[in-house]
Amino acid sequence: MEDANEKKGSLRSPYISLPGITGMPDIGEILAHMPAEAHHRFESAGEFVKRLAHRVQKWRERLAEDEQPVILCILANGSSIEVRSVGEDGHSGVVVEGIVDGASCMFVSHQASLQILCYTQKVEPEERRKIGFHVGGKEIEV
Secondary structure, three states: OOOHHHHHOOOOOOOOOOOOOOOOOOHHHHHHOOOHHHHHOOOOHHHHHHHHHHHHHHHHHOOOOOEEEEEEEEOOOOOEEEEEEEEEEOOOEEEEEEEEOOEEEEEEEEHHHOEEEEEEEEOOHHHOOOOEEEEOOEEEEO
């Protein structure tokens, strides 16, 4: 039987290696040369909110006069908030205002934890309502 030291050489190399030690590129060096806007563009809660507003706006344009979009924010416990407005809160936070179980509420979350469901609802044309999106101090009503 081989002892532990003899087996050591037969083990596979680790799955993870340290940057700079094994010739792998240093991610810090790469990020240092990337423009800040490109680096943070898809990480930003503001970008998330703007893209959601744009999607809902384009979707609303295709709906019939007696339909409106509804956005639900799904919570970890299975409850849902019917969204009245969504806004950025710092670089990666999102604030959702809406209705949960018939009561007004405000929910603050990291954007990565936010789950959104969109669907349509039949309403009388005069009862259609807008959803507010708040980004960079500006409001986009959709």
